[in-house]
Amino acid sequence: MAKLAYIGLGVMGFPMAGHLAAKGGHEVTVYNRTASRAKNWVARFGGRSADSPAAAAEGADIVFCCVGDDPDLREVTLGGNGAFESMARGSIFVDHTTASANIARELADRAGSRGIDFLDAPVSGGQSGAENGTLTVMAGGQPQAFDRAKSAIANYARAVTLMGPSGAGQLTKMVNQICVATVVQGLAEGIDFGLKAGLDMDLVLDVITKGAATSWQMENRGKTMVKNEFDFGFAVDWMRKDLRICGETAAETGADLTVTKMIDGFYAQIQDMGGGRWDTSSLIRRLRK
Numbered sequence: 001m002a003k004l005a006y007i008g009l010g011v012m013g014f015p016m017a018g019h020l021a022a023k024g025g026h027e028v029t030v031y032n033r034t035a036s037r038a039k040n041w042v043a044r045f046g047g048r049s050a051d052s053p054a055a056a057a058e059g060a061d062i063v064f065c066c067v068g069d070d071p072d073l074r075e076v077t078l079g080g081n082g083a084f085e086s087m088a089r090g091s092i093f094v095d096h097t098t099a100s101a102n103i104a105r106e107l108a109d110r111a112g113s114r115g116i117d118f119l120d121a122p123v124s125g126g127q128s129g130a131e132n133g134t135l136t137v138m139a140g141g142q143p144q145a146f147d148r149a150k151s152a153i154a155n156y157a158r159a160v161t162l163m164g165p166s167g168a169g170q171l172t173k174m175v176n177q178i179c180v181a182t183v184v185q186g187l188a189e190g191i192d193f194g195l196k197a198g199l200d201m202d203l204v205l206d207v208i209t210k211g212a213a214t215s216w217q218m219e220n221r222g223k224t225m226v227k228n229e230f231d232f233g234f235a236v237d238w239m240r241k242d243l244r245i246c247g248e249t250a251a252e253t254g255a256d257l258t259v260t261k262m263i264d265g266f267y268a269q270i271q272d273m274g275g276g277r278w279d280t281s282s283l284i285r286r287l288r289k
C-alpha cells in the first residue's frame, strides 16, 4: 500500500482516484478546487481531502493529477500552495491532463531540479473508461519512474505504455485526438447523408460496423448521433483545447493539419450553438440544425 494524492476530481479524476482507493487499497488524499466534490469523493471512497495541492501532496509517494489545460496544470504544480512545493525528493508526479508537450518538458525539468520525477500520462477511453477502469495511458518520462508508477496506474487502465522521454505521452495523445476528430466528422457526414437519403440508419450502422468503415466512434456513438444524444463526457470545449495544442505543435514541427483545422472550426460552430459541454460526437448537429 502506497501513500497517494490525487488533484482534480472532475469527470475523469473522480473515478480514477476512486479506483486507487477501492481497487488498489491505497491511502489516498484528494484535492479539488471546488471543495464539495472532494467532500463527495471522501464520503464515497474514504481517505481524506486537503485544502490545497501542496497539502494533498505532502508525504505522498505518488501525486496524480487530472485538471484542464496548461495554465491549470501550472497552477496546481508551481502556483502558490502548488504540489511541487511540498513533494518529497524521490516522489513522482503523474499528470493525466491532456496538455502540451512543452509544459510536460518544462514541468519535468522543474520537478527534476527538486529531485521529483514527472510523468506526462494523458489518457484515452473517456468517462466510461475512467469509471470502468479501462483507460489507455500513454506516458512520457524516465523509465525508472514509469516502472514505479505503473502498477498504481493499472488500477484504472487496461494499457499503460511508456512512449518515450518527457512530452512523448502528450504527443501520442495529439495523434489520438487528430484521428478521433477526423473520424467523427466522417461519421457525422455519413449519418447525415443516410438520413437525408431516407435510409434506416440503425440498420445501416448494424451492417457497416461489420465492414471496413467500422471504428470505435461508429460502434459507440453512431446510433446515439442518429438519436441526437450528446451526453457522453468528453466535451467539445476540451476537444477544441486539444486541437489548439495539436495546431501549435504542428506549427513547430511542420506537420500539415489541413482537415483537422477545418474540423476545429466546425467545433467552434458547435460552441456557438451552445454545445461547449456536449460530447464530441455533436459535430453532426451543425449538419442537422
Ligand SMILES: NC(=O)c1ccc[n+]([C@@H]2O[C@H](COP(=O)([O-])OP(=O)(O)OC[C@H]3O[C@@H](n4cnc5c(N)ncnc54)[C@H](OP(=O)(O)O)[C@@H]3O)[C@@H](O)[C@H]2O)c1
Binding pocket: 008, 009, 010, 011, 012, 013, 032, 033, 034, 037, 066, 067, 068, 069, 071, 072, 073, 075, 076, 096, 097, 098, 099, 123, 124, 125, 126, 127, 233, 234, 235, 238, 242
Ligand atoms: N472527459 C473525458 O472524456 C476525457 C477523456 C480524455 C482526456 N480528458 C482530459 O482530462 C482532463 C480533465 O477532463 P475532465 O473531463 O475530467 O474535466 P472536468 O470534469 O472539467 O474536470 C476538471 C477538473 O480540473 C479541476 N481544475 C481545472 N482547473 C483548475 C485549476 N486552475 N486549479 C485547480 N483545479 C482545476 C476542476 O476543478 P473544479 O471542480 O473546481 O472545476 C476539475 O476537478 C482534460 O485535460 C481533458 O482534456 C478528458
